[in-house]
Amino acid sequence: MNVFEMIVLIVLVSTLGSAIMYWIKSKHDKGIDFDELSSELGLSDSYCSKQQMKACLARIDQLEERIRVLERIATDKGTNLAHEIDNLA
Known part of the structure; x- marks a missing residue:
């Protein structure tokens, strides 16, 4: 060499x-910079407060987790399917 x-x-x-x-x-x-996020989304301060934005982001995280669970159930071969569906309720 x-x-x-x-x-x-x-x-x-x-x-x-x-x-x-x-x-x-x-x-x-x-870390989330809410001012930067609202400006990227084109939202003014009067349209959506930081507290409302935090609640929306928390809800999005919950929905993403549910989607992950549903995807896991949908791709399961049936052995644990009934057990997973019972756990969702």
Whole structure:
């Protein structure tokens, strides 16, 4: 391995490492900036308060969890299907 291959390898590894670190950091950063979110959605302060937005996001999280459960039930081969449906009630 010559010097130029070594330099390319070092640059490649460092770039890949920083990309992985950025991806990991973005996965752990769950903070929501409600001002930024409302501006991205085009909502004014009079239209939807931060408290209402928090309630809507909490409801979305609940619905996503229900969808995950329903998808798991729908893809089940039938062995645990009755048990899962009884647990939903």
